[in-house]
Amino acid sequence: MIEDDFEFGIYDVDTLETQHSATGRWLERWCPGVGAVAVDGFFLIPEGGLVDPHQLALDALASVQIAPPAIRTSPSENGRLYVQVPTWLWLDSTWWQTYEATANTGRVWSTVRATPVATTWELGDGGSVSCRGPGTPWRPGSSEGASSCTHTYRSSSATRPGGTFNLEATVTLEVSWTSNAAGGGALPAITRSSTLDVEVGEIQAIGTRGGR
16 A cells, blocks of 8 residues: 655656555555455556546636736726827736636645736727737836837717727736646636726817918
8 A cells, every 4th residue: 555645756657746645545455365466457456546637627627717908998998999099008017916726625736826928909990909018007207119009990989880890808827737746837818807998089189260
């Protein structure tokens, strides 16, 4: 019997990867006068079943709690945007963080970390913008070129259904995993999206006739 498969490694005969049971113990069947005998072709049986750290990582990823990203714009997303005026695009900084979840079976655990890296914006007028990071929040006094994540609408949304454009932000999150057992590395990236209906209007200029 193996008491601790962290102390005494058990290896898959085909892949040579380490294997772990739920309890860390591996049992063998011993018959008097015969010695150890195979059970279903194996001399060592994982107590509590064999644990797959990679599957635990997938289970952890399925459980990770990531809310839809909070869209921010300037001019404000709560008011009206304007044609010919650059609209700054960004996501709320409290959302842009690394998300983590852990799954375990017995004493074996795997942890996943999902980190946002880029945002693709679909502006509703046929335009799109791809940005690394969450974008730059507008602040009073910000220079026009302080953000590379902007879009300038060329037409109003007045003729669209509901009088709005559908603004969508899709964030790509890179995923990695670790385990106290074997394995670890990268998992396929995941995405999270938010949509917002925005009204885009025209600025009406008022002219005056000069002269007497």
